[in-house]
Amino acid sequence: MDKLIYTAMTGARHLLEQQATVSNNLANVSTTGFRAQLDTFRAVPVQSDGGLPTRTFVVDNTVGADFRSGPIMTTGRALDVAVRGDGWIAVQAADGSEAYTRNGSFKVSENGLLQTTSGQTIQGEGGPIAIPPDSDIAIAGDGTVSVISTGQTKPGPANILGRIKLVNPPAQQLSRGADGLFRQNSGQPADFDPKVSLVSGALEGSNVSAVDSMVNMIQLGRQFEMQMSLLKNAENNAAKATQLLALS
Incomplete structure (x- = not known):
């Protein structure tokens, strides 16, 4: 009983x-x-x-x-990217730590920083990526961010601003935080993985x-x-x- x-x-x-x-x-x-x-x-x-x-x-x-991938939907928006296969996009969380997300819907903040639509700053290989005003942005499959100035009568050459930090730590080493972002259980930043690639002009849906x-x-x-x-x-x-x- x-x-x-x-x-x-x-x-x-x-x-x-x-x-x-x-x-x-x-x-x-x-x-x-x-x-x-x-x-x-x-x-x-x-x-x-x-x-x-x-x-x-x-x-x-x-x-x-x-950790299965969700469906990839084409949007045609220059600031939308989807991670192809396994991998994560590194962002700066509210507490300043490095965290990881699959949300590839980006925006440019008032200060010119590349961020997610929820406000996390995108981490580049050398730190945050600053976008100059009056520029058309292009994000390549390897995460390279380049811009073309539109403030001139004749568009200038493309300038590479940096490369988005893409990582792929083992799934068993990741845990979800209260903010919905993933972090390594060790608390240490993950290493850059050159094998992770992006799909430009697309977003990954929920799985x-x-x-x-x-x-x-x-x-x-x-x-x-x-x-x-x-x-x-x-x-x-x-x-x-x-x-x-x-x-x-």
Whole structure:
């Protein structure tokens, strides 16, 4: 009886947390470069002083993220890029640390810095990339950023401003932060990887499947109802046992 209550109670609790994870994935089904979050269960025995570990409870063990690539959609916009295959774009997070994203929708800030649309500064091989005013921007497949001045009567030659830092650390060494960006578990910046390439004029969509997420929501709802039924059965069994003891 005691084992049943612990298992059903903690199972129901973490099923609700998994529903929140699936809901977050569904909310980001159209977010550029989003990686779906994955969760799983594991059983842990309850340790007590002087007692045997006869009771178990369930914890939600976060596996990490689904690192499969999303669909690439052509936009034709010069400041849109998609990472081809494996790899990441290095950005500067709000706390100043280096982080990684697959969101290749860029903009030029008021200070002339190349940034993501959410405000993170793009990291180049030598630091942030500054874009001069009145310029047409082109981003090559290897991450090289070049501009052509449009402030003159006759366009001038293309000037190379820098190269976007593209990295490809092992997936098991990456973890998602509260800001949605990925970082290395060691806290150290990843090395530049020349094998990572970009697709210009395109964006990578989310790798979340709306259909699969909806099916998971239904399955989690049914599992939650099952845990509630187990708790109800435990309550009924305890009531009947109390009646039998009272008669004896």
